[in-house]
C-alpha cells in the first residue's frame with residue numbers, strides 16, 4: 093500500500109460489470125474506471141478536484157448561504173470554517189495535517205477551523221497513491237493531499253477575495269487576507285462568514301496562484317497545534333466504542349478457537365438465559381451473542397456450548413514453521429528478485445564470507461481500541477459507524493454483506509484508537525461481521541460488534557513470520573564483493589486486490605522492499621524470495637516489509653563493518669552513491685548523538701537508517717544492560733528527511749511514537765501459535781512498552797523544500813537494528829532472532 | 841440495587857453486582873470517557889478514581905463501589921486536574937487519544953498525592969497505563985509541567 097498504484101489495477105479486482113448485474117454491490121469495474129476518469133484522480137495532483145463541480149448530495153446538505161467552493165471547504169455565515177477531511181485519523185495527525193494545508197492557502201484563522209470526516213465517495217475523496225481508492229495507508233495522507241489541499245484552499249480564498257472586491261468596488265489586488273479577515277483600502281474589513289453568501293454566487297476560477305512557501309504562516313510552524321487535543325484530553329472524543337444510538341445493542345462473537353476450525357454445532361440455551369441477552373445468532377464469523385450491554389454479552393458468550401471441528405486447525409506450531417522456513421532458505425530456490433550475472437564468480441573470489449540466518453515472529457498490531465463497528469439495517473438502508481480506514485473496501489464489502497446496492501449504504505467514519513495497519517484490510521473484517529450480526533437479528537436495531545482484547549489479538553491478520561538467510565562475500569580490500577539473500581515468508585499482498593499491481597513476476601514488493609531496492613550499492617546481488625501460504629491471514633503492520641528487511645540490512649551492515657575493521661557509519665557512507673538525503677540523515681543523527689564522543693562504561697551506541705514511504709530516517713540508539721542482562725534503551729537520536737515539514741511537532745510526535753512502537757516489538761513482540769491457537773491473547777502475555785521503558789527521544793528534522801512525504805511509518809524500521817547494533821558492541825552478541833527477550837545478554 | 845456516588849451525584853444501578861464498574865459506567869450510566877482496553881487490569885484505559893485513588897474499573901465489581909465516591913474523567917475538577925489537562929492540551933500529548941482518559945486519571949491522582957513527582961515517581965504511578973502510540977515522553981513532560989504550575 094505504500095506504492096503508487098494505477099486505478100486500472102485496482103479496478104481489475106472489482107467485480108465485472110456482468111458479475112454485478114445482480115446488483116450486489118453496484119460498484120463495477122467499468123463504472124469504477126469511468127468514475128476514476130471523470131474525477132481525474134490519476135491526475136488529481138495536477139488537476140485537483142478543487143476545481144470540479146460536485147453535487148451537494150455527495151457531501152451532505154450544504155445549507156443555503158454557505159460557501160462550498162469544493163468538496164473540502166464549507167464556510168458558514170456564522171464564520172465557521174469547516175474542512176472535510178478525506179483521510180482517516182488513527183492518531184497520526186492527518187486531520188491536523190490536511191487542515192493546516194487548507195487553512196494555510198485559505199488564510200483562515202486556526203481557531204475558526206472545524207473538521208469532519210468525508211463520506212465514502214472515491215470520486216471526490218480518492219487517494220491517487222492507492223490507485224484512486226478512498227483510503228489511508230502507506231504514510232500517504234500528506235503526500236497525496238499536498239497540492240490538492242493547497243489548490244482547494246487557494247481557490248476558496250480567491251473567491252472570497254473576489255466577493256470582497258465586488259462589494260467594496262476595489263480591485264482584488266488591493267485586498268489582503270490574514271487570519272480569516274479580508275482587509276481593503278480605507279480600513280475596510282470583512283470576515284469569511286460575512287462574504288460566504290456572495291462568494292457562493294461567483295464562478296469557481298480555473299487558475300489560482302499558490303503562496304510562496306516563504307509566506308507560510310501555519311505550514312512548517314511548531315505553533316500550529318493539533319485540533320483534537322482538547323477532545324482527547326477531556327474524554328469527549330467519540331470513538332466507535334462510544335457510539336450512542338436509540339436501542340443500540342452490543343454483540344460479542346464466539347470465534348473459532350483455532351485458525352481453520354469450523355463450527356459443528358452449538359447450544360444457546362444457557363446463553364439466552366443470561367439476563368440482558370437478546371439474541372444468539374450464527375454468523376459466518378462464529379456465534380454472536382447480542383445483549384443490552386458488553387457485560388451480559390460476554391456472560392452470554394461464556395454460557396454458550398460450542399462444538400468445533402478442529403481437523404483442519406493450523407499451523408501446527410510457529411516453531412515448526414521456523415524450522416520449515418529455515419530449511420526452505422537453506423535449500424535455496426524460489427523466485428528471483430534480482431540477480432547479477434557475475435554473482436557466482438564474484439562470490440568465489442571472496443577473501444572471506446559472512447553468513448547469517450534471521451528469524452522474525454508473527455506480530456499483532458494490538459491497537460489500543462479493540463476492533464469494533466456499529467451496523468444498523470433499517471428502512472432498506474445500511475448505516476455503519478466505525479474506523480473505516482479504507483472506505484472504498486468497507487463500503488463495497490458492507491453492501492455485499494447486507495445484500496444492498498452501494499447507494500443504500502452510508503459509512504460514518506470515526507476516529508479510532510490506533511490502527512498501525514490493522515483497520516485497513518481488504519476483508520473489511522470488523523465492518524463485515526457487524527453487518528452480518530445486524531442482518532441475523534432480523535430487526536431494524538443498531539448493533540455494535542465489539543471485539544474483546546483476546547478476540548482482537550487472537551484473530552490473525554498479523555505481520556507474518558519471516559526467515560532471511562544472507563551470505564556476503566568480502567574482498568581482500570574488505571569491501572563487499574557479492575551479496576546473496578533469500579527471504580521466506582507469507583506474501584501480504586497476495587490475498588488482496590492489490591496483488592495485480594504489487595506482485596510482479598511472483599515478487600511481492602512489500603516483502604523485499606529495503607533489501608531490493610535499497611539505497612546501498614549492493615555488489616553482485618543474488619536475491620530470491622519464497623512465499624509459502626498459511627492458515628493465518630497476513631497483514632501490513634506499521635512500515636510493512638521494512639520491519640524485517642531494515643533489521644537484516646542494517647545489522648548486516650554493522651557486522652560487515654566490524655569484519656572489515658571499519659566504523660559502521662563510514663562503512664555505510666562508502667556504499668552510498670548518489671544518495672545525498674539518505675547519507676544526510678545518517679550523518680545528522682550521528683552528529684547530534686555525538687557518534688565520535690566516548691560513552692560511559694556499560695553503554696554503547698548503534699546506528700541504523702531506512703528509506704521507507706519516500707522518507708529518510710536514521711537513528712542512533714544508546715543502550716545499556718540491566719543487572720539481569722536485559723537491554724535498556726536510554727536515548728534515541730532521530731534524523732528525518734520527509735520533504736517540507738508540514739507540522740514539525742507532529743513529525744516529532746510520529747518519530748517518538750515510532751521509536752516506542754518499534755521498541756515494544758523489538759523487546760517483546762511475538763505471537764506464538766500451537767495447533768492453530770495463538771498463545772498470546774492480552775497484554776499480560778503480549779508485552780508492550782511501558783513508560784519506564786521509554787527512551788529519551790530527540791528528533792532532528794532536515795530543512796527541505798521537496799514535496800512532503802510520510803512520517804507515520806518511517807520512524808519504525810531503524811530502531812530495532814540500531815538497538816541490536818549497540819548490543820553487539822556492548823556484548824559481542826549478534827541478534828539473529830527477535831524479540832530480544834529471547835536472548836540474555838552479557839557484557840564483554 | 842447498588843448505590844454509589846459518580847462524579848458527585850448519587851446513582852442507583854440495578855445490575856448484576858459482579859458486573860465490572862467499567863461497563864456500568866459506560867453502558868448503564870452512559871459516560872464513555874472511560875475506556876476498555878484489556879479487561880484484566882493490564883492497560884489502565886479504564887482508570888477511575890475510587891475514593892480519590894486510581895483503580896482499574898474493568899476489574900472492580902459493581903458491588904465494591906457501594907456507598908463509595910467514584911470519579912471519571914468527566915467529573916475531574918481539582919486544581920491538579922486542571923493543571924494536568926492544560927499541560928496535556930498545550931503540549932499535544934495525544935495521538936489516537938484512546939488511552940488518554942486513563943493516563944490523565946492516573947496523572948491527576950499522582951499529583952494530588954505528590955505535587956512534585958520525580959521521574960521515578962512518575963514511572964511508579966504511570967507504568968500501569970499502556971499507550972500503544974507511545975506518547976510516554978510527552979506524558980512525562982506534561983506531568984512535570986503540571987507539577988511546575990501547581991507548585992509555582
Ligand code: FES
Nearest residue numbers: 877878879884898
Ligand atoms: S481495561 Fe481495565 S486495565 Fe485495561
Ligand code: FES
Nearest residue numbers: 936937971972973
Ligand atoms: S494515544 Fe494512542 S494509545 Fe495512547
